[in-house]
Amino acid sequence: MEEGKRGTILVTNDDGIDAPGLRALVESLVNTNLFTIHVCAPDSEKSAVSHSITWLHPVAAKQVNIPGATAFAVSGTPADCASLGISKALFPTVPDLVVSGINKGSNCGYHIVYSGTVAGAREAFFNDIPSISFSYDWVKGKSNLHDFTLAAQACIPILSAVLVGIKNQSYPSGFFLNVDVPNNVANHKGYKLTKQGKSIVKMGWKQVTSETLGRKMSSDMTNLDTEAPKNFDSSSESIEDLLFVREVRGSVLDHDDTDHRSLQEGYITVTPLAALSHAEVDCQAYFKNWLQSVPELVSSSAL
Numbered sequence: 001m002e003e004g005k006r007g008t009i010l011v012t013n014d015d016g017i018d019a020p021g022l023r024a025l026v027e028s029l030v031n032t033n034l035f036t037i038h039v040c041a042p043d044s045e046k047s048a049v050s051h052s053i054t055w056l057h058p059v060a061a062k063q064v065n066i067p068g069a070t071a072f073a074v075s076g077t078p079a080d081c082a083s084l085g086i087s088k089a090l091f092p093t094v095p096d097l098v099v100s101g102i103n104k105g106s107n108c109g110y111h112i113v114y115s116g117t118v119a120g121a122r123e124a125f126f127n128d129i130p131s132i133s134f135s136y137d138w139v140k141g142k143s144n145l146h147d148f149t150l151a152a153q154a155c156i157p158i159l160s161a162v163l164v165g166i167k168n169q170s171y172p173s174g175f176f177l178n179v180d181v182p183n184n185v186a187n188h189k190g191y192k193l194t195k196q197g198k199s200i201v202k203m204g205w206k207q208v209t210s211e212t213l214g215r216k217m218s219s220d221m222t223n224l225d226t227e228a229p230k231n232f233d234s235s236s237e238s239i240e241d242l243l244f245v246r247e248v249r250g251s252v253l254d255h256d257d258t259d260h261r262s263l264q265e266g267y268i269t270v271t272p273l274a275a276l277s278h279a280e281v282d283c284q285a286y287f288k289n290w291l292q293s294v295p296e297l298v299s300s301s302a303l
Contacts, residue, residue: 006034006035006036007034007035007036007096007097007163007166007167008035008036008037008038008093008094008095008096008097009029009035009036009037009038009095009096009097009098009099009159009163010038010039010040010082010085010086010091010095010097010098010099010124011025011026011029011037011038011039011040011041011069011098011099011100012039012040012041012042012078012081012082012085012098012099012100012120013041013042013078013100013101013102013103013116013117013120014042014045014046014047014048014049014077014078014100014103014115014116014117014119014120015045015046015047015103015104015117016041016042016043016044016045016046017039017041017042017043017064017066017071017073019045019104020104020145020148021101021102021103021104021134021136021148021151022039022041022101022102023066023148024102024145024148024149024151024152025099025101025102025134025148025152025155026039026066026068026069026071027067027068027149027152028149028152028153028156029152029156030067030068030069031068032156032160034160035163037068037069037070038069038070038071038085038091038095039066039069039070039071039072040061040071040072040074040081040082040084040085040090040091041071041072041073041074041078041081042073042074042075042076042077042078042080042081043060043062043073043074043075046077046078046116047116048114048115048116049077049078049116049119050113050114050115050116050119051079051116051119051122051123052077052079052119053076053077053079053080053083054076054077054080059074059075059076059080059084060074060075061073061074061075061084061090062074070091072090077116077119078100078116078117078119078120078123079116079119079120079122079123081120082098082100082119082120082121082123082124082131083123083127085098086098086124086127086129094129095129096129096130096163096166097129097130097131097132097159097162097163097166098120098121098123098124098129098130098131098132099121099131099132099133099134099159100117100118100119100120100121100131100132100133100134101117101132101133101134101135101136101155102134102135102136102148102151102152102155102181103115103117103133103134103135103136104136104138105135105136105137105138106135106136106137106138106180106260106263107133107135107178107180108180108196108197108199108258108259108260108263108269108271109196109197109198109199109200109254109258109259109260110198110199110200111199111200111201112178112196112273115133115135117133117134117135118133118178118273120133121133121176121177121178122176122273122275124176125175125176125274125275126275128173130162130166130171130173130176131176131177132155132158132159132162132176132177132178132179133176133177133178133179134151134155134179134180134181135178135179135180135181136148136151136180136181136183136185137180137181137182137183137263138183139183142183143183147183147185147186150185150186151181151185154181154185154188154268155179155181155268158177158179158191158270162177174274175272175273175274176272176273176274177270177271177272177273178196178259178270178271178272178273179268179269179270179271180259180263180268180269180271181268182263182264182265182266182267182268184266187266188266188267188268189265189266189267189268190267190268191267191268191270192262192267192268192269192270193270193271193272194257194258194259194262194267194269194270194271195258195259195271196258196259196271196273197254197256197258197259197260197261198252198254198258199251199252199253199254199258199259199260199261200251200252201248201250201251202248202249202250202251202252203246203247203248203249204246204247204249205244205245205246205247206244206245206246206247207242207243207244208243208244208245209243210243259271
């Protein structure tokens, strides 16, 4: 980033371009009058699509009006949007920073794997562009839309500090940041450096009839909303089809000092991530010996 030049931020998400989290973030960034804001986000909700990409057909980009920003709604995934937004095919410049969010619902532990929000930041990381994913721990019945504005205001110091580091050429590479804002954002305990834990919501499947298709998993992967899914096409149903929906069957929480626990304690968690998926236990020694014995094991087995 050149001296005296306004930093350019690309904003994407997985809840869709009309989502209140993205709109609150963009409005807060615009109000600082410090940045050039580009928005490239899905034209509909794409929660929990992970890092899927569109490969077999083109994506459509339609310009939309977001005051203070240049914005496009794209018929693709969050990873598609981040990739297109940094490519110079849609915007004339490459952004200095990619920000994905603010997601409606936390993204901690193993949920990071499912998250389209985190994937938007990860896609930028793949292309050597600094990036941050932001999520707000939305709790149905407790949270309200103004909380997204408070969450955005709490996030701006982090992304501003990242841009200062980029400008000074002191910001390191080889990672991206995943930031989660606690539910009681007005009374948060400050920023806390954390590591990814193993918390996860356990889900199962339930067979349903077409009359119950109006219920769907919310974007925080913990609750069932009553609104009808916008993307469901019932025209493809056959009377012989068996229909199933996911349902929450419990959760596994961390007891260690990790992202989810710190978030529940009221901290804004800042978790550096990368993209390698090494095994969580040291199994190299076992498999080194195991691979050498595979031919003998197979020949002596009763398969």
